[in-house]
Amino acid sequence: MKSTELMIKIIDNIATTIHENKEYLTELDAKIGDSDHGINMDKGFKMVQEKLHAVKDKDCGTILKTVAMTLVSTVGGASGPLYGTAFLKAASVVSDKKEINKDDIVKMFEEAIMGIKMRGKANKGDKTMLDALIPAYEELKKSIENNETIIEAFDKGQKAAYEGVEYTKKIAAKKGRASYLGERSIGHQDPGATSSYLMLKAIYDTLKEAK
Amino acid sequence: MKSTELMIKIIDNIATTIHENKEYLTELDAKIGDSDHGINMDKGFKMVQEKLHAVKDKDCGTILKTVAMTLVSTVGGASGPLYGTAFLKAASVVSDKKEINKDDIVKMFEEAIMGIKMRGKANKGDKTMLDALIPAYEELKKSIENNETIIEAFDKGQKAAYEGVEYTKKIAAKKGRASYLGERSIGHQDPGATSSYLMLKAIYDTLKEAK
Amino acid sequence: MKKIINNPESVVEEMLEGIVNAHPEYVKRLEGFNVLVRADAPVKGKVALVSGGGSGHEPSHGGYVGKGMLDAAVAGEVFTSPTPDQVFEAIKAVDGGSGVLLVIKNYTGDVMNFEMAAEMAEMEGIKVDSVIVNDDVAVENSTYTTGRRGIAGTVFVHKIAGAAADKGLELKEVKRIAEKVINNVRTMGMSLTPCTVPAAGKPSFELAEDEMEVGLGIHGEPGTHRDKIKTADEITEHLLEKIFNDIEVNEKDEVAVMVNGLGGTPLMELYIVNRKVKDILQEKGIKVYKTFVGNFMTSLEMAGCSVSILKLDDELKELLSAKADTIAFKQFEE
């Protein structure tokens, strides 16, 4: 399968996963935020899904940039600019490319995380999406450096993200809306970390299926 | 007993009666008005009671005028100016008098009613205090014309007032706050008619007791 | 009862203190009375406007004391008309030698207490006249009954008669203009929730989660009927229909619109109502000269709204556009 074709499939699956978890994500946000994370994300990815067809013959950079701009202009809240920036930074790694390799993937992931950090000024341990994404990135990178397959790499990545989500239950939020609750946020899992995990899981599932 | 002394006693008893019926009158007003008739009247007569001592050696006119002005400046709402005007008009009949006779009483009552009509522009059958007061006045006048005693006259008067209160249940209000309810006011007894009856009853009881 | 108060008995007193503390440049209090007058009262040579009524309708009426509107506002207990002695003090304090116009909302109690005050003032040689506002079309009008109530349309009377007085017109003229406003303004209201008089401690009526009360006054009294909650557009249609059944407004006529909140309704909803008001008027070819949206004549924390329509002519338009500078109603000259 061509990289672009696979990418379209992955994004489409991410959108479907987010839609299926709309209520779940919103309920998580109700506990420590303002009950809109699922609603926001679903609104954004629904629009992404609608726009996918128009870019299906474009390069990877264009596809990802379209996703980025759509998320930025429809999601709103904190997660809109964060995920938007992440996709935009990833896009910049593969602009004009129709085929991408393992190294591109590591670099895309790295740039995405740096974008999120730059935009949100958060770090690991602040109880945000980064608590899922950073461990996932580290495991994925290690796996690829060890010459494992992309599928293996994403499997390790999504498992690390899952651990990261579990970890967010144990800590108090320092960034985002949940931080207003201080210690009262402990015991609840972070909605943004959860959506990040769900996205990585969707990538892994798509890759496995497409094999 | 001197007229002034008796008058002080009567007013004091009216105040006590109103106080005992504060909740009752307010509940009646809740049904078809704004739940304040008992509160308003009690506030006024409490103040009247406080001022009685200062005028106990004055003439009947001064006593009644004091009652009138106190009601006017403390009761508020519709009943304040109405009862205030009634006492003021009654006072004008007996100004400077320390002793009063049967004819004075008829005239005082008549003037009081005319004052209420002038001030409130209502008439018999509008479901107001006049539906208690007018029949009471007519019976009292007839009784005195028939040379019955004052006590007999007030007995007939208070009984007629009671009938008047009962009658207010059957009719729709045309004046006052209850008129906004139109036909929906039928079935409820008028609070102002009720307070008028209670005042006449208090007069009768005092006279009987003082005999 | 959930309220930010200290003591149900003292809400009016403490509110008045809070108003005077906040806005000494606009109002001062007559010592010993629940009366707010213009900081610069009496204004020599100007006809003075006095209004008031029960409290609980804030910013009415104290909020409208100032240049271009009222000279004094008399505050009764919550939803209870003030007594004549209070009104009398207000009249005396603001009379600038050109007479005083009382703007009375049509409630038996208000009318009688204000009229007694007028009689007292006349006995002291003050020229006093009065107008009675009766804009509420929920109640049928008739000379044989108490007639329609005075509600949010009263604010238009304050504004326009206030501008007339400010222009230096004489009492007779100011009264004529106030009556023209009264003849041309109609209001209809509805509510989603009751309100609680602090001294009573419990709501004035009960409404189910899916019910609304239509055609109600501003004292927590029940309305003319109860209905299932409708959409904002349907509600607005009904309110305007009742208004237009009562007053003829023709194509090309110009009107002022007031979408008034009863105290507990967010501005967002009032604007959604206004959107539909505009649509309906546009369909009828009626021109909107000016629109006011906000809490002008409230019922404590009641959720609900009223819509007022005022038919305008050139005289009313000019006066409505004139400068006003009060606590709650400010308008620059156009």
Add this chain to the structure above:
Amino acid sequence: MKKIINNPESVVEEMLEGIVNAHPEYVKRLEGFNVLVRADAPVKGKVALVSGGGSGHEPSHGGYVGKGMLDAAVAGEVFTSPTPDQVFEAIKAVDGGSGVLLVIKNYTGDVMNFEMAAEMAEMEGIKVDSVIVNDDVAVENSTYTTGRRGIAGTVFVHKIAGAAADKGLELKEVKRIAEKVINNVRTMGMSLTPCTVPAAGKPSFELAEDEMEVGLGIHGEPGTHRDKIKTADEITEHLLEKIFNDIEVNEKDEVAVMVNGLGGTPLMELYIVNRKVKDILQEKGIKVYKTFVGNFMTSLEMAGCSVSILKLDDELKELLSAKADTIAFKQFEE
């Protein structure tokens, strides 16, 4: 959910239509965007002020668009920050050549979306700078956390920075003054009832009949703690105590006070709170230069209030007293 609306999805759209219908002399809408700009935008040569955020805080922010305050207000969905493209359009529409200052309330979402818009505008060669309002003392401030939220104090920033821009000051100066306001303003709030986001359909939290929520933001999020309802005086004492723990105000200092209603609280109660605010300040020897009482920064129909204290110097006093003419904030020059 009891609301006068048509459809939970369309409340923001219909509200904006209603605002523009009501006040065409003040605002116009950018077609296709949830952006209100001054009717005369762009004002050539003037620094433009752009603010906004989630809807549901009306009259914030659309109500403050006009002479002497904002040039544009961007409206997100209810309690959701608007997206960068919306803010970007606002910036483009009001830039009069002297640059644009963004006034952002400190919420992660607002900050990031506005900053992205600023980057987009800079790429188009528009001079943009921003300030972040964080007046809510309920939340502890720290560079390691999101820090304090921006709530009612924001209105003081709009007013004062707006006056600075109106005076013709350059972007750097307007920003300096806005930051001075931010450094000197603190707010603390409480509520008696939750509010209901139309799309959610149910209240954001539950409160018992005898409970209040203290230290909450303006998005229906729960506060820092829950307490039994206290008297107005006790509540006011607590709010001011929290404020004075955070900012030093000394004897003889001059302040502006804002007693802000959250949407469902009657003015009567706000004035009762103001009475106590004045008492406490007087005791401390602090001079009140100006007081604002009303619904300035709301949370839909939430019952409750916040108190803001702004420490003033001569520069801020002059700008606070300057003329402003917007839909919801009008002030004559002194």
